[in-house]
Amino acid sequence: DAGVIQSPRHEVTEMGQEVTLRCKPISGHDYLFWYRQTMMRGLELLIYFNNNVPIDDSGMPEDRFSAKMPNASFSTLKIQPSEPRDSAVYFCASSFNRVNGYTFGSGTRLTVV
Amino acid sequence: SQQGEEDPQALSIQEGENATMNCSYKTSINNLQWYRQNSGRGLVHLILIRSNEREKHSGRLRVTLDTSKKSSSLLITASRAADTASYFCATVLYNNNDMRFGAGTRLTVKP
Numbered sequence: 001d002a003g004v005i006q007s008p009r010h011e012v013t014e015m016g017q018e019v020t021l022r023c024k025p026i027s028g029h030d031y032l033f034w035y036r037q038t039m040m041r042g043l044e045l046l047i048y049f050n051n052n053v054p055i056d057d058s059g060m061p062e063d064r065f066s067a068k069m070p071n072a073s074f075s076t077l078k079i080q081p082s083e084p085r086d087s088a089v090y091f092c093a094s095s096f097n098r099v100n101g102y103t104f105g106s107g108t109r110l111t112v113v
Numbered sequence: 114s115q116q117g118e119e120d121p122q123a124l125s126i127q128e129g130e131n132a133t134m135n136c137s138y139k140t141s142i143n144n145l146q147w148y149r150q151n152s153g154r155g156l157v158h159l160i161l162i163r164s165n166e167r168e169k170h171s172g173r174l175r176v177t178l179d180t181s182k183k184s185s186s187l188l189i190t191a192s193r194a195a196d197t198a199s200y201f202c203a204t205v206l207y208n209n210n211d212m213r214f215g216a217g218t219r220l221t222v223k224p
Binding site for chain 2: 004042043045091093098099100101102103104105106107
């Protein structure tokens, strides 16, 4: 297995534009997590899915953020409209369950100018 | 919100020396995990210690857990330049299985 695959690796966009981040979890993992990492706030859990169903989105900062998981092998995190304060590294992770180790993707570094 | 706090924030040592990083947390846990993050990469799971365990080893890694003090330590023995990375502790909360990450310790191993 190639691990958790995220795309793009880097994204630079202008304020107000829509941004879509993509993730392919490890096959067989029932849980998928979206995290955001910044120097100021560290790693924050945004949302997680179990068997493609969103379970807890309380970490999503505001309505500009949305996430979907249409099938077991694909998830998206969308920001619309984007703002400079959304600049961060966004990680996707997957796992068999919530209590054991997570496998992280390489992240998407988002810069909103 | 962060549950664990790592100490120190940064650590610089010579190759061959041992590196010790500490993690403190606030609430009851199911288990505690340590992850490594190389610059520009995702986190990599290193080791998991359950709340009923006190010590665990994996290669050059030794993890201890003291639930009475709500603290854990990660010891890397005979460090190598390739161990240079940030190390994060993550706690799985007992009440809801949420995983919370600390702010991390930045380890630099000089060749």
